[in-house]
Amino acid sequence: MTIDDITAISSTALYLIIKTSSPVLLVSLIVGLIISIFQTVTSIQEQxxxxxxxxxxxxxxxxxxxxxxxxGMSEFMVSLWSDFSVYIR
Structure with missing residues (x-):
């Protein structure tokens, strides 16, 4: 296993993390922004x-x-485990 293989696996894993977490984080961001605007308009300062x-x-x-x-996570893990023989060389 070379440095290029490790870099490819790491970049794929980081891309998968960003791709799977971004929708939930965007929902949280949008809801927080809407609630903050509502609090500003109504002068309610409840945390x-x-x-x-x-x-x-x-x-x-x-x-x-x-x-x-x-x-997405299952496909990534299946691809990692299917190529396991390549990684141990």
């Missing part, structure tokens, strides 16, 4: 107001996108 809607939206996005996320 816990953003927490519950974010948790609910992140949970719903994980329920909707979880199958896609798990398929």
């Amino acid at each position: 816990t107001l953003t927490f519950v809607p974010k948790i609910i939206c992140v949970f719903l996005s994980l329920m909707i996108l979880g199958h896609w996320m798990m398929n």
Whole structure:
């Protein structure tokens, strides 16, 4: 196993991490931004107001996108394990 193989595996893994986590992070960001704008407009300065809607939206996005996320991670792990004989040389 060469440095190029390790670099290829690492870059593929990092790309997969970014690709699978970005939809949930974007949902959390958008919900937080909407709640912050609502708090600014109504002058409500409650810190816990953003927490519950974010948790609910992140949970719903994980329920909707979880199958896609798990398929991507499973495909990556299957490709790693199928090439295991190449890596140990």
